[in-house]
Amino acid sequence: MAASTLTEVARLAGVSPATASRVLNGSARKPGQDIADRVRQAADSLGYIPNAQAQGLAKSSSGLIGLIVHDIADPYFAAIARGVQEAAREQGRMVLLATTAGAPGDEKEAVAAFAARRADSIVIAGSRSSRTEDTDGNADLAAELDRYCRNGGQVAVVGHPVVGAAVSDGYHVVEVPNEELAASLASELSVSRAGDDFVIIGGPEGLFTSDDRIRGFQQGLAEAGRPPAEILRSSFNRAGGFEAGLTLAARIKASRPEAGGVGATGNIGGSKGLCIFAVNDVMAIGAAAALRSEGLRIPRDATIAGFDDIETLRDFRPALSTVHLPLEEIGRIATRSAAGSAAADGAAAPSPVTGRVTLRRSTETAS
Amino acid sequence: MAASTLTEVARLAGVSPATASRVLNGSARKPGQDIADRVRQAADSLGYIPNAQAQGLAKSSSGLIGLIVHDIADPYFAAIARGVQEAAREQGRMVLLATTAGAPGDEKEAVAAFAARRADSIVIAGSRSSRTEDTDGNADLAAELDRYCRNGGQVAVVGHPVVGAAVSDGYHVVEVPNEELAASLASELSVSRAGDDFVIIGGPEGLFTSDDRIRGFQQGLAEAGRPPAEILRSSFNRAGGFEAGLTLAARIKASRPEAGGVGATGNIGGSKGLCIFAVNDVMAIGAAAALRSEGLRIPRDATIAGFDDIETLRDFRPALSTVHLPLEEIGRIATRSAAGSAAADGAAAPSPVTGRVTLRRSTETAS
DNA sequence: CTGTATTGGGAAAGCGCATTCCCACTGCAT
DNA sequence: ATGCAGTGGGAATGCGCTTTCCCAATACAG
Numbered sequence: 001m002a003a004s005t006l007t008e009v010a011r012l013a014g015v016s017p018a019t020a021s022r023v024l025n026g027s028a029r030k031p032g033q034d035i036a037d038r039v040r041q042a043a044d045s046l047g048y049i050p051n052a053q054a055q056g057l058a059k060s061s062s063g064l065i066g067l068i069v070h071d072i073a074d075p076y077f078a079a080i081a082r083g084v085q086e087a088a089r090e091q092g093r094m095v096l097l098a099t100t101a102g103a104p105g106d107e108k109e110a111v112a113a114f115a116a117r118r119a120d121s122i123v124i125a126g127s128r129s130s131r132t133e134d135t136d137g138n139a140d141l142a143a144e145l146d147r148y149c150r151n152g153g154q155v156a157v158v159g160h161p162v163v164g165a166a167v168s169d170g171y172h173v174v175e176v177p178n179e180e181l182a183a184s185l186a187s188e189l190s191v192s193r194a195g196d197d198f199v200i201i202g203g204p205e206g207l208f209t210s211d212d213r214i215r216g217f218q219q220g221l222a223e224a225g226r227p228p229a230e231i232l233r234s235s236f237n238r239a240g241g242f243e244a245g246l247t248l249a250a251r252i253k254a255s256r257p258e259a260g261g262v263g264a265t266g267n268i269g270g271s272k273g274l275c276i277f278a279v280n281d282v283m284a285i286g287a288a289a290a291l292r293s294e295g296l297r298i299p300r301d302a303t304i305a306g307f308d309d310i311e312t313l314r315d316f317r318p319a320l321s322t323v324h325l326p327l328e329e330i331g332r333i334a335t336r337s338a339a340g341s342a343a344a345d346g347a348a349a350p351s352p353v354t355g356r357v358t359l360r361r362s363t364e365t366a367s
Numbered sequence: 368m369a370a371s372t373l374t375e376v377a378r379l380a381g382v383s384p385a386t387a388s389r390v391l392n393g394s395a396r397k398p399g400q401d402i403a404d405r406v407r408q409a410a411d412s413l414g415y416i417p418n419a420q421a422q423g424l425a426k427s428s429s430g431l432i433g434l435i436v437h438d439i440a441d442p443y444f445a446a447i448a449r450g451v452q453e454a455a456r457e458q459g460r461m462v463l464l465a466t467t468a469g470a471p472g473d474e475k476e477a478v479a480a481f482a483a484r485r486a487d488s489i490v491i492a493g494s495r496s497s498r499t500e501d502t503d504g505n506a507d508l509a510a511e512l513d514r515y516c517r518n519g520g521q522v523a524v525v526g527h528p529v530v531g532a533a534v535s536d537g538y539h540v541v542e543v544p545n546e547e548l549a550a551s552l553a554s555e556l557s558v559s560r561a562g563d564d565f566v567i568i569g570g571p572e573g574l575f576t577s578d579d580r581i582r583g584f585q586q587g588l589a590e591a592g593r594p595p596a597e598i599l600r601s602s603f604n605r606a607g608g609f610e611a612g613l614t615l616a617a618r619i620k621a622s623r624p625e626a627g628g629v630g631a632t633g634n635i636g637g638s639k640g641l642c643i644f645a646v647n648d649v650m651a652i653g654a655a656a657a658l659r660s661e662g663l664r665i666p667r668d669a670t671i672a673g674f675d676d677i678e679t680l681r682d683f684r685p686a687l688s689t690v691h692l693p694l695e696e697i698g699r700i701a702t703r704s705a706a707g708s709a710a711a712d713g714a715a716a717p718s719p720v721t722g723r724v725t726l727r728r729s730t731e732t733a734s
Numbered sequence: 735c736t737g738t739a740t741t742g743g744g745a746a747a748g749c750g751c752a753t754t755c756c757c758a759c760t761g762c763a764t
Numbered sequence: 765a766t767g768c769a770g771t772g773g774g775a776a777t778g779c780g781c782t783t784t785c786c787c788a789a790t791a792c793a794g
Contacts, residue, residue: 003482003518049479049482050483051424051485052483053420067464071449072449072452075442078439078440081439081464085439085466094464095463096462096467097448097452097461112416113415117371117419117461118419151370161657204585264423301660312679313441314656315655316682316683327634328440364554
């Protein structure tokens with residue numbers, strides 16, 4: 001038994017396919033009550049399920065939203081995905097998922113695949129890159145997005161615009177005030193960690209999110225009359241944070257006075273403490289793990305702050321200072337901005353993303 | 368400019384649409400080299416992207432895999448989703464996401480939506496329920512799945528079969544040895560926590576995953592000559608674990624000898640320790656948070672073990688004893704078993720899921 | 735040199751639905 | 765009684781592609 005079709009339903013109800021279509025799938029014209037009932041009854045006696053592909057073909061729209069993330073199991077993206085999913089549901093659409101590990105080439109593939117499926121809109125999360133090795137991929141991606149938009153597609157990008165993407169209507173960017181927030185964080189830490197040296201653990205140069213946060217942090221330090229922090233670069237994930245954490249651990253151990261044995265109380269006397277800013281939470285967690293694995297304690301031997309306030313932090317100890325970002329909300333906003341283009345443009349501008357510096361135990365003064 | 372069509376490509380190349388179709392999208396018949404080149408060139412000069420909807424309509428298959436989870440931001444599901452996504456990619460398919468919070472009614476909707484989109488296969492993760500309030504939903508879901516399978520769809524369910532689902536080919540269950548593993552855990556803990564009382568934090572009665580693990584654990588205890596553990600039930604998430612944790616915390620505090628003040632060293636003298644088994648990691652984490660919030664320490668004042676070994680545990684302190692499950696692999700297996708039905712049935716049976724009891728600090732003897 | 739395979743391309747018929755026309759019919763004003 | 769707008773249903777077309785069927789051309793054996 002193959003899935004039953006509209007035609008079969010129509011025949012059973014003794015009406016034309018046109019009429020059946022009108023009653024079963026919202027049309028401007030509403031057939032008479034009695035006929036409608038007959039059709040509806042026929043439909044569910046047959047267990048009719050409309051073929052979305054055929055509907056899509058006929059209407060040239062699909063009820064699909066494409067979502068591009070680096071890694072769906074990363075708590076950062078998972079939270080955004082949850083928001084996207086939720087907003088999609090509100091719109092009566094479904095989410096198509098693509099993971100790309102951040103490679104622009106793969107992202108281009110994903111966009112093409114979404115375009116092939118005639119997705120109504122595409123949400124791209126994950127940091128944009130301007131690294132030279134990504135130049136080609138970025139160009140391809142931009143071209144693909146451009147084509148998609150010209151064909152009526154809607155695109156929302158979280159954070160930074162895609163490098164080289166033409167500004168068309170249908171192309172939306174959800175701005176995240178990374179720089180300002182990082183500056184605020186630096187400013188607050190300059191006060192609470194007045195005696196410390198600062199060091200930044202960043203992602204590879206060219207990753208916008210990372211670069212913005214680094215720039216903001218440095219600026220915040222400067223405004224507080226502090227010298228710029230040293231920057232350690234590694235990959236934009238836990239492993240990268242861990243690696244950088246090991247480097248810092250060695251340095252901390254080397255610089256502290258050879259007081260006693262293992263149990264020595266870290267940072268005493270005149271030596272300055274170290275305050276680490278990792279440009280995202282997973283890197284911060286990685287760094288913290290590295291310090292711990294080297295026998296160092298936070299905030300005793302070093303303090304540390306992250307960025308994003310991913311849900312995982314809730315149960316991470318010591319409680320990690322960070323910048324809270326409404327990740328789920330960001331997903332919703334992106335999804336809505338790529339959908340509500342029907343509404344008035346300027347007026348319907350979705351509320352901007354706001355974050356909040358959130359200081360916790362990991363940067364409290366060691367007792 | 369609307370997206371260009373196969374017909375346009377064909378015209379530009381000076382061939383028939385049929386030929387163009389044959390060269391651009393894999394067909395059994397391979398047109399001549401020169402013609403193929405001409406078509407291909409025409410295609411990318413036009414930036415042709417095949418309309419997957421139309422292809423799907425014509426071939427009646429869509430290259431889509433439906434994935435149903437409770438919550439995509441839950442680390443357990445996120446890990447499975449990653450595996451599914453990966454396997455989907457291998458198959459050249461895309462994954463369609465649906466989140467349902469575990470409500471069978473919603474799951475039925477999701478299956479219907481997947482069916483409407485003519486998804487090639489559906490993967491259902493998340494515990495099945497036999498609670499009475501879910502009876503209707505389960506029946507609907509089973510009926511919907513049945514119809515989907517009869518129409519040639521492939522379904523893979525992680526863990527338990529859907530209640531009432533007819534066994535058809537096309538309906539696969541990825542077995543997870545919850546009961547055995549829970550028994551092993553109980554057995555190992557009976558040794559390492561020889562002096563302790565055991566208590567189980569479980570989900571609501573009727574959730575198969577929870578029930579299986581509880582049953583297994585009790586059985587393991589029995590085999591070790593222990594009396595059955597008391598069971599505390601609450602919701603199958605962190606909040607549920609937290610709630611149960613509060614209850615236990617009160618009990619622990621009440622039962623311990625009024626040694627001194629807050630700083631008293633918990634469990635001394637003849638009073639038995641408490642070993643908590645939470646049926647999944649997020650509940651265990653919730654319970655641990657509750658204990659901590661009540662000033663109790665793990666493993667000093669109580670020990671605790673979870674189940675699943677979600678990635679989050681990597682950075683959770685104290686390191687949580689648990690049962691490792693290859694979550695990502697489970698996602699892959701499910702996806703493959705719902706795809707490789709073309710291969711020989713019996714022979715192609717995917718490798719079964721195996722777990723591993725993993726004891727860590729949270730159940731180590733307090734020093 | 736004729737006859738039969740065989741190859742390679744094109745014409746056309748759907749896949750299941752939405753939608754534009756078109757037509758028969760009703761109700762009302764003239 | 766006649767005309768007209770308005771209403772409600774059906775026939776037909778097309779969305780973009782695959783695929784079967786058909787036909788011309790070539791190849792080869794007899």
